[in-house]
Amino acid sequence: MFFRSNGSTGLCYSCPNRYFRFCKSLINSSSAEFDAQAVKNLTVTAKQYLYHQGDVNQELFVLREGWVMLTRVSDDGKRQVFRSLLPGELLGFQQHFHGPAIYSAIALVDSVLCKIPNSVEHYSTQPELALSLAASEACDKMLTEMYLGNITHRNARERIAFMVLEIYHRLMLRGLNNEYTIQFPLKQEDIADTLGLTTIHVNRTLHAFRDEGVLQIHKHQLTILDYEILYALAGSRFELGPI
């Protein structure tokens, strides 16, 4: 019996993400209760917020297609970008179900999400799904730790090289690259707020990379011109392994 969603685009069995960890578990767990609820699609347009920091009861989603960014504005008005979510990744799980969100989620391009049932009761009958959730959280944690390691003690060129390769690699795992080119909706300000740099210094560094034939960003397209140099700058710490 197939686990299927409501909308025609929402059919899990034809979804490009169906072999990714969480989706696979979701499809495998075919309880009558879960099946009855079904996965519902949610379409959002670019610049639309999915939820804001402080919101309670936000739902659990898998990003089906698009690009979602997690950001938080701190008390002193500075903005932190935590990470980008790419297709197949989970969004909205928290330690305490229905506790306030610590960051906002904004779609950077038109995106489609799949709403996932999210309750203690539900997971209690779905051990495989709960374990999948744990793996997903461990994966997010590892990515965050890698960014922490990248930002701590490393200079601007190294940080940017790391970030670009990490995102490139994550898109490549999903087949979302075109040779050395990827769609790249992040603004220079987003890069700055991710890496703890100023927009001006990100601009200076990207400009230098372009002059040196290392890297080019133009019209939301990023092209890696010299992978070796980027790799040497980034270190090898951007490979997270299978999804």
Place this chain on the structure above:
Amino acid sequence: MFFRSNGSTGLCYSCPNRYFRFCKSLINSSSAEFDAQAVKNLTVTAKQYLYHQGDVNQELFVLREGWVMLTRVSDDGKRQVFRSLLPGELLGFQQHFHGPAIYSAIALVDSVLCKIPNSVEHYSTQPELALSLAASEACDKMLTEMYLGNITHRNARERIAFMVLEIYHRLMLRGLNNEYTIQFPLKQEDIADTLGLTTIHVNRTLHAFRDEGVLQIHKHQLTILDYEILYALAGSRFELGPI
């Protein structure tokens, strides 16, 4: 039926951590299989490594008592300290069971750990435990995100204030403070490697804090002299909520 460990010190029902998330789930999940294996205690002395980065098949533990630090030495020889583990916290879970560890775990003081059965098969029959694992990972992720937010865009005084209050708060939740004093086994170099500062600058800043009557570290004891000032520097982002 009680879930009990082998050693006399390992009896879960008298353990100070028994009401913390993961331990509580562990005690509640009383499958015959799990009970037969039982929780085994492991005692380590200060400066002893539990495992090294790159090790495979490291086991899953809960820290019963003591202080464990997670560190990684990168290719260029710099050391990153990821975080400190305090009693009741989980150690060793990874996205891929038995994959290589990305960091080393070292005990900073004499510590006792409880070894937890760790296999896909085990969790498959224990949905509550698997969900507890997910919550534990989400909690670690949140802590790492808070450190990321703290280090990115904030200066040395603010970073140190945040770190001190975060650890103080986490110890307080466990009743391991004595008024405004806590045991603090971290060296200045550990603080530096956590926050992306140099040992020299950490020393300068701690010295200034002491002169200003804000904070004092002496013989592995840390005393908060002016909570308000530290709080104002740190922002309110160090409170993680219940364990």
Place this chain on the structure above:
DNA sequence: TAAAAAAATTAATCCAGGTTAACTTTTTAC
């Protein structure tokens, strides 16, 4: 209890990246 090693401290100098202030190009909205 002394020697050795580790950790903490202090001072002088330097520079990567921040700050401030325009200006230009691209995108969005009407």
Place this chain on the structure above:
DNA sequence: GTAAAAAGTTAACCTGGATTAATTTTTTTA
């Protein structure tokens, strides 16, 4: 198609924290 807003670019100057280099204190080990 045009005005307004957003994003990107450039330059001059400045500072927080890095670097280098000792010295002192504490802890560990023999």
